[in-house]
Amino acid sequence: MSQPPTDGSVPSPADQTAVAGRPGARAVPAELEVRFGTLEHSSFRGQERIVVPVGRMFDILAFLKDSGFDLLVDVTCVDYLEYRGARHRYGLVYLLAATADNRRLIVRVFVDDPDPTVPSVVPIWGAANWLEREVWDLFGIRFTGHPDLRRLVLPEGFTAHPLRKDYPLQGRGERHNFPVLSRDDG
Amino acid sequence: MSIAASPAAPSAAQRSEDYLWTLNFGPQHPATHTTLRLVLTLEGERVVDALPEMGYLHSGFEKIGEHLTFNQYVTVTDRMNYISPIANNVAWHHAVETLLGIDLTPRCRHIRTIISELARISDHLLCNGAVGLDTGAFTFFLYAFYQREVIYDIFETLCGARFTNSYTRVGGVSQDFTPLVIEKIRAFLDTFPKTLDDMERLLTRNRIFVDRTKGVGVLSKEEAIARGATGPVARASGVTRDLRKDEPYLAYGELDFRVCCAAAGDCYARYLVRMQEMRESLRIVAQAMDSLPGGPVNVGIDQRTALPTKSQVYTTIEGTISHFELSMSNRGFEVPCAESYAAIEAPNGELGFYIVGDGSDRAYRARCRPPSVLHFSIFPHLIRGHTLSDVVAVLGSLNIIAAELDR
Amino acid sequence: MAVEMPENVVVSRLDELASWCRKNSLWPMPFATACCGIELMATGASKHDLARFGAEVFRFSPRQCDLMIVAGRVVMKMLPVLQRIWLQMSEPKWCISMGACASTGGVFDTYAVVQGIDRFIPVDMYVPGCPPRPEQLIQAIIDLQDKIQSEGTISGREFDTPERQLRKRALVEAIGPLAADAARNPVLQRQLSGMAAAPTHS
Numbered sequence: 001m002s003q004p005p006t007d008g009s010v011p012s013p014a015d016q017t018a019v020a021g022r023p024g025a026r027a028v029p030a031e032l033e034v035r036f037g038t039l040e041h042s043s044f045r046g047q048e049r050i051v052v053p054v055g056r057m058f059d060i061l062a063f064l065k066d067s068g069f070d071l072l073v074d075v076t077c078v079d080y081l082e083y084r085g086a087r088h089r090y091g092l093v094y095l096l097a098a099t100a101d102n103r104r105l106i107v108r109v110f111v112d113d114p115d116p117t118v119p120s121v122v123p124i125w126g127a128a129n130w131l132e133r134e135v136w137d138l139f140g141i142r143f144t145g146h147p148d149l150r151r152l153v154l155p156e157g158f159t160a161h162p163l164r165k166d167y168p169l170q171g172r173g174e175r176h177n178f179p180v181l182s183r184d185d186g
Numbered sequence: 187m188s189i190a191a192s193p194a195a196p197s198a199a200q201r202s203e204d205y206l207w208t209l210n211f212g213p214q215h216p217a218t219h220t221t222l223r224l225v226l227t228l229e230g231e232r233v234v235d236a237l238p239e240m241g242y243l244h245s246g247f248e249k250i251g252e253h254l255t256f257n258q259y260v261t262v263t264d265r266m267n268y269i270s271p272i273a274n275n276v277a278w279h280h281a282v283e284t285l286l287g288i289d290l291t292p293r294c295r296h297i298r299t300i301i302s303e304l305a306r307i308s309d310h311l312l313c314n315g316a317v318g319l320d321t322g323a324f325t326f327f328l329y330a331f332y333q334r335e336v337i338y339d340i341f342e343t344l345c346g347a348r349f350t351n352s353y354t355r356v357g358g359v360s361q362d363f364t365p366l367v368i369e370k371i372r373a374f375l376d377t378f379p380k381t382l383d384d385m386e387r388l389l390t391r392n393r394i395f396v397d398r399t400k401g402v403g404v405l406s407k408e409e410a411i412a413r414g415a416t417g418p419v420a421r422a423s424g425v426t427r428d429l430r431k432d433e434p435y436l437a438y439g440e441l442d443f444r445v446c447c448a449a450a451g452d453c454y455a456r457y458l459v460r461m462q463e464m465r466e467s468l469r470i471v472a473q474a475m476d477s478l479p480g481g482p483v484n485v486g487i488d489q490r491t492a493l494p495t496k497s498q499v500y501t502t503i504e505g506t507i508s509h510f511e512l513s514m515s516n517r518g519f520e521v522p523c524a525e526s527y528a529a530i531e532a533p534n535g536e537l538g539f540y541i542v543g544d545g546s547d548r549a550y551r552a553r554c555r556p557p558s559v560l561h562f563s564i565f566p567h568l569i570r571g572h573t574l575s576d577v578v579a580v581l582g583s584l585n586i587i588a589a590e591l592d593r
Numbered sequence: 594m595a596v597e598m599p600e601n602v603v604v605s606r607l608d609e610l611a612s613w614c615r616k617n618s619l620w621p622m623p624f625a626t627a628c629c630g631i632e633l634m635a636t637g638a639s640k641h642d643l644a645r646f647g648a649e650v651f652r653f654s655p656r657q658c659d660l661m662i663v664a665g666r667v668v669m670k671m672l673p674v675l676q677r678i679w680l681q682m683s684e685p686k687w688c689i690s691m692g693a694c695a696s697t698g699g700v701f702d703t704y705a706v707v708q709g710i711d712r713f714i715p716v717d718m719y720v721p722g723c724p725p726r727p728e729q730l731i732q733a734i735i736d737l738q739d740k741i742q743s744e745g746t747i748s749g750r751e752f753d754t755p756e757r758q759l760r761k762r763a764l765v766e767a768i769g770p771l772a773a774d775a776a777r778n779p780v781l782q783r784q785l786s787g788m789a790a791a792p793t794h795s
Contacts, residue, residue, distance in 0.1 A: 044524050045284055070411050071427075073529075074555040078542050083550060084523070093540060095527055095555070099411055099425060102432045106527065127414025130563040138248075153241035153592050154705070155670045162249060162704050169249055171704025178672050178707075181679060181714045213674055214624060215653065221626045221671060242671045243626055246703030262700060268628035312631075331638040338635075349632060349724055589627050592668075 027103040029067040036060055049106040057109050058119040061094065065124050069096035069105060072125035075132055077139045081165040090116050090141060111141065120146035138163035206234060211577065213242040219316055220588030222562065224577070231573045236566040240559075240591050247593035251552025256282045256356050256519065259552065264350040266554065267590040270309035270533045272301050272341065275354040277530045280435060281539035282549075284528035286519060288357050288491055292437075292479040297359055299437040300371065300474045301344070302530070303467040307378070308337045309533030309585075310418075310460040310467075317457055317582040318389055321398045326389050333381055340370045356519065357492035358484030368475070375472055382464060390461065399453035403568035403580035406451055413567070414560035417535025419584060422459045423451035429531035436530075441473045453583040491519055518547040527555075534558060534585055558591040608745045615659070615685065616738040619648040622658035622682065624675060627665030629692040629724040641727040648734050655681040660737070662730075663716075666694035668705045672713060679714050687741070689733055690716045693723040 027048045033039065036059070040051040052060045073095035080086035088110035096105045109118055120143035121128045132143045133152040140161035143149055151158065158174065160167055212223035221242035227235040247266065251259050256279075263274040276298050283290065290298075315330030342348040344367050345360055353360055389395050405415065410423040420427060428445040430438040446462040448455035484492035487508045498505030511517040521543040529538025535557025544550040561584045568580050598604075625633050636643050643649045652658045655678045667675055679688070690710055693699035696719045698708035710716060717740065720733045 045287065045526050047526055072414055073536065074527075074538070074540065074553070076540060076553045076555075078525075078551045078553075083542075083544060093525075093553070095538075095540070099427050104527075125414070126412045127560055127563070130559055131414075134559070151241075153244035153670075155241070158669075162246065167704070169246070169253055169703055175669055175704060175707055176712070178713050179676070180712065181676055183715045213671065214678060220630070241668075242674070243666070243668060244670065244705050245666055245668055245701045246705045249703055250701070265628050265700075268631055271628075328639050331635065332640060335635065335638075335640045348726070350628060 027105045029064075031067070032060070032063065035063065047104065047106060049108060051108045051110070054109055054111055054118055057107075058121065058124075061107065061121050062124050064096060064105065064107070068098040068100060068103065071097040071099050072121070072127045072131075073097050073104075075121070075128055075135060077135045077141055077163075079139060079163065079165045088112050090139065092118060092135070092141065094121070115142070116140065117142040117144055119144050120149075122146055137161070140164065205229065209574070213239075219582070220586065220591070222586060222588055222591065224565075226574070226577065228574060231575075233569050233572055233574060233577065236569050236577075238562055238565050240562060240588075242592065243588040244592040245589075248552055248554065251549050251554075253548065255547045256549065259549070260354060261350070261352045263554075264352050265589055266556075266593065267309070267532065267534060267537070267558075267587045268350070269312045269587060270305035271349065272351045272353055273305040273309070273530070273532045274537065275352060276302050276305075276436075277532055277537045278539055279354040279356055280530050281526070281528040281541050282356055285524065285526045285541050285543050286356070286491065286521060288485060288489060290357070290436075291482055291485060293362075293481050293483050294358050294485075295437040296474045296478050297363060297483065298354065299441070300471050300478075301341075301353065302436070303470045303474075304337050304340065304371070304374075306467045306533040307464050308334050310464050311337075313533075313582070313585040314385075314389075314457055314460050316585075317399070317453070317579065318395070320578040320582045321395055323389055323392065323395060326385060329381060329385050329388070333378060336374055336378075340367065340374060343367050343370055355484070355492055357489055362483045363478070368478075371471065371475060375468060375475070378468060379465075382461070382468075386461060390458070396454060398576070399457060399579055399583070400450075402453045402572055402576045403583065404450070404452045405564065405568060409564075409567065410451070413564050415535070415564060416557050416560070417531065417533070418446075418456055418459045418463065419535065419557075419561055419564075421446060422448045422455040424449045429529060429536060433529075435528075437474060438470075440477070441470050443470050443473075453579050456583040515547070521545055521547060529555065532557065534587065534590070535561070554590075554593055556590045556593065558586045558588075562586045562591055609742075612742045612745050616741040617647040618650075619660045619687075619734065619738070620650045620652050620658045621648055621660045621662050622653070622655050622678070623651055623662055623664065624678065625662075625664040626667060626671060627694065629664035629695070632724045632727055633662060633664045633691065633730065636727040636730050641731065643731065643734070646731060646734055646738075655679075656683060658682055659686045660734075661686065661688045662691055663688065663695045663710055664691040664724075666692075666699065666701055667707045667710050669707065670705075672707050672710075675710065676714060687717045687737055688715060689718045689720060689730075689737065691720045691730060691733070692725055693721065696721070699723055 028041065028050060036056060042049050076093045078091045078093065080089055080091060090111050092109040094107040096107060111118055118141060120132055122132065130152060132146055133149060135141050136143060136149055137151040137154055138161055160172065207228045209226045209228055211226055213221045223239040223242060225237040225239065226233055247262055250262055254262065260275050260278055263278040264271040266274045311330040311334050315327040318326035338348040341351050345351050345353045405423045407424040410420045410425050424447060426445055426447055431445050443466045446459050446466055448459050487494050487498065487504050490508060493512055494505040494508050499509045523543060523545050525542045527538055527540045529536045536555065537557060538555040540553040541549045542551040565580065565584065569577055623633055635641060637649060637651060661679060661682060690696045694701060695710050698706050718733045718737050720729050722729055
């Protein structure tokens with residue numbers, strides 16, 4: 001079971017009620033653990049988070065959708081290459097929300113090099129389409145079953161995944177690589 | 187930039203589609219307002235399909251966020267949704283303060299509420315003004331833009347910058363309200379409703395405008411949720427989600443306002459929702475101005491996040507130490523090694539930041555959840571079957587801002 | 594030799610007359626990408642009113658314009674578009690680089706942002722600011738008008754020879770899809786080999 005490097009500090013009870021989350025009520029449906037066994041569960045500043053294994057994530061997310069989390073707020077990724085105490089390189093983040101009762105839940109999935117691959121959740125939430133393309137573009141995480149996994153924001157010919165931590169902020173010279181037009185060129 | 191590979195041997199079905207015509211729209215086109223691109227497949231004047239393309243303004247915002255401190259990055263968030271920069275400032279520091287566990291002072295909460303709502307008015311003015319412009323109502327656009335200038339003037343009096351304000355700080359704001367600011371906001375509250383009435387008279391029942399927007403680009407409630415729409419776009423489709431009500435942040439819990447919704451889900455409904463939200467924003471600003479608490483605007487020295495006032499620095503040892511420590515790069519904030527997400531109801535929808543803290547005063551990862559991306563991805567669904575001239579009406583009503591779209 | 598002149602006749606060089614006409618009828622092409630574009634709109638809107646300086650006829654087709662105002666940052670994916678539009682504009686033409694991002698990259702010293710458009714297209718006037726106020730843009734246009742008046746039209750770039758037209762067309766073809774593919778691009782490969790030892794993260 002993966003141990004994320006998150007939640008290093010112990011949140012005080014005051015923190016738990018400080019912000020948006022619903023204090024007291026658990027966002028995770030009880031049947032989840034009945035069906036899928038014990039999942040790593042934590043809470044920080046009132047935000048609940050579960051860590052799910054890659055193999056079962058599609059089923060779990062589909063189950064969560066059916067249990068009320070109808071809005072996929074965001075799909076993103078974190079590269080833990082330089083993070084102190086990290087055990088996995090990439091941590092995907094699925095932010096879910098329920099429009100009916102305003103619950104929120106963060107689902108984490110951890111994958112590693114050399115071939116970081118997770119199943120696509122586009123069949124569950126249509127909203128995931130472009131969000132997953134962006135993660136592929138900027139992190140190089142491959143989503144199996146995605147209908148149209150092309151680069152989203154960077155040009156087609158680009159080879160790197162710039163939000164990885166081993167890619168420099170200023171890039172590798174791609175931005176200087178264009179023909180120069182002078183006055184005489186018209 | 188290739189869009190589709192040409193088929194090796196066209197089948198009968200493909201040959202029958204020979205009459206379809208491909209039109210490139212953007213990335214440099216006046217009606218896109220920003221830099222986005224569409225490849226439209228047309229059958230005569232009717233849009234059969236649209237392939238949106240983005241990234242023409244991708245500037246690596248999230249990568250910069252890993253290299254700037256929590257206070258420095260606010261200047262970059264200004265340039266994100268640049269038609270309401272101050273809402274981005276509030277969103278960013280709301281997320282940082284959530285990560286750091288900071289409780290703001292009541293005065294700061296009210297001030298941030300007021301400026302967020304002014305930013306919402308300014309955003310909706312531009313969006314609706316642009317919808318008017320695209321559907322042929324140039325005067326409406328000029329009315330809207332003139333009122334934006336008034337709001338610019340308020341922000342300039344407030345913090346010195348009319349446009350890219352960088353107004354918030356961790357644990358507070360850069361300047362407190364002065365009497366002149368309060369006077370200007372009150373004057374705006376007095377004069378703006380009349381202009382808003384004028385604008386509504388100009389456009390809301392204008393036959394041409396109604397014909398061009400009613401029933402165009404319909405988004406059903408189920409689709410809106412499944413495709414991740416938030417903000418006015420979702421509310422115009424009947425989704426009653428508004429973070430100001432559902433997860434009250436800042437001073438919204440103490441104020442009385444309504445969530446503006448419509449059921450039709452078309453361009454006209456989105457226009458109406460935005461017009462109505464401006465009126466609600468005015469109510470919120472008026473209430474927050476009336477109940478503006480006194481006291482300090484920044485959190486105290488004990489929180490060790492906001493710079494102490496000059497008098498504290500010059501007269502107390504705690505103030506001097508705090509000022510000194512906050513100015514040093516390695517003695518700044520105490521950031522937990524943890525991750526959190528916090529969002530506000532920005533003018534465009536749910537604008538949130540997922541921040542990973544690693545103990546330093548820079549974010550290890552600063553993910554922005556931009557509403558525009560999801561709205562733009564809905565676009566092909568909305569435009570199919572409509573005519574080419576509806577493209578600009580639908581694009582305008584989604585209010586896609588490229589800098590927020592691409593980051 | 595004295596010539597009898599009627600009262601309402603002004604003698605000038607033809608060149609000066611042409612410049613005078615040109616400077617007072619600039620047709621801007623708003624290449625507005627980001628925040629500066631909103632200030633560009635504000636410049637054209639009622640409060641600041643660019644029409645007072647004869648430059649309010651914004652035309653969105655590059656072929657009708659003679660002044661390109663690049664407002665906002667230009668990124669890798671956008672630069673080929675910018676160059677293509679610049680080539681499509683007819684002579685004589687001028688370019689204003691509006692704002693810090695267009696002029697130098699501004700705060701965006703990142704992998705994606707071109708560090709100043711003057712590296713790749715000619716620029717006549719730079720406007721500082723992030724974003725510049727409308728007054729600054731108006732000042733830039735006034736300065737450009739002075740420049741147009743003083744430079745004249747003698748160089749005659751607007752009278753294209755067929756050879757130059759061919760060259761131009763070849764350039765438009767070359768600036769097609771972005772060539773950031775390292776495998777096929779010698780410039781990029783050279784830069785890559787030089788950066789191999791550089792630290793990955795600052």
